[in-house]
Amino acid sequence: MAGRNEEDLKDITLLGNQNTEYHFNYAPEVLETFDNQHPDRDYFVKFNIPEFTTLCPMTKQPDFGTIYISYIPDIKMVESKSLKLYIFSYRNHGGFHEDSINTIMNDLIELMDPRYIEVWGKFTPRGGISIDPYCNYGKPGTKFEQMADHRIMNHDLYPEKIDNR
Structure with missing residues (x-):
């Protein structure tokens, strides 16, 4: 299944759109997908998002961090501009x-x-403490569920030296 035709891309409305609307509050409805062109293969897609910003719900001060998203697609994949x-x-x-x-x-x-x-998520320190939450998921009843269990139990056993924040 090589290449894409216009029918494969009909649900992608944001990519190439010069009239992009930016939402300033949480908006999961902007996410779009396209078909995985290699559904018979297991492979990782990784997004590195070094400029993530959100607000502390208590103080309303900004929090900054880098978000790493890694996934093995099945049928659908997230379109990168919609993710942005x-x-x-x-x-x-x-x-x-x-x-x-x-x-x-x-x-x-x-x-x-x-x-x-x-x-x-790897967040910059506030009050001298950085917080780096990690979560994962494997499709139930598959080898990926076992993979998720293994990765969560072995996650960050050897944390990196933090000197770049």
């Missing part, structure tokens, strides 16, 4: 780091139904 707009919609959203990371993962599971996904 979705992430941008967190800018004025009040959410704790842990909740934001889990919500991102939940929204992407609902959107794509991936075989496997993990979301890791």
Whole structure:
């Protein structure tokens, strides 16, 4: 199944659109998908988002971090511009780091139904403490469920030296 035709891309409305609307509050409805062109192969897609911003729900002060999203697609994949707009919609959203990371993962599971996904946030310190929540999911009843169990139990056993924040 090589290449895409116009029918494959009919649901993608944001890519190439010069009249992009930016949502300043949480907007999962902007997420779009396209068909995986290689559904018979397991492979990772990774997004690195170094400029994630959200608001502390208590103080309303901004929190900054890098978000890493890695997933193994099944039938659907997330379109990257829609993901960018979705992430941008967190800018004025009040959410704790842990909740934001889990919500991102939940929204992407609902959107794509991936075989496997993990979301890791690495936030800049506030008050001398950085918070780095990690969550993952493997499709129930598959080898990916076992993979998720293994990765969560072995996650961050050897944390990196933090000197770049």
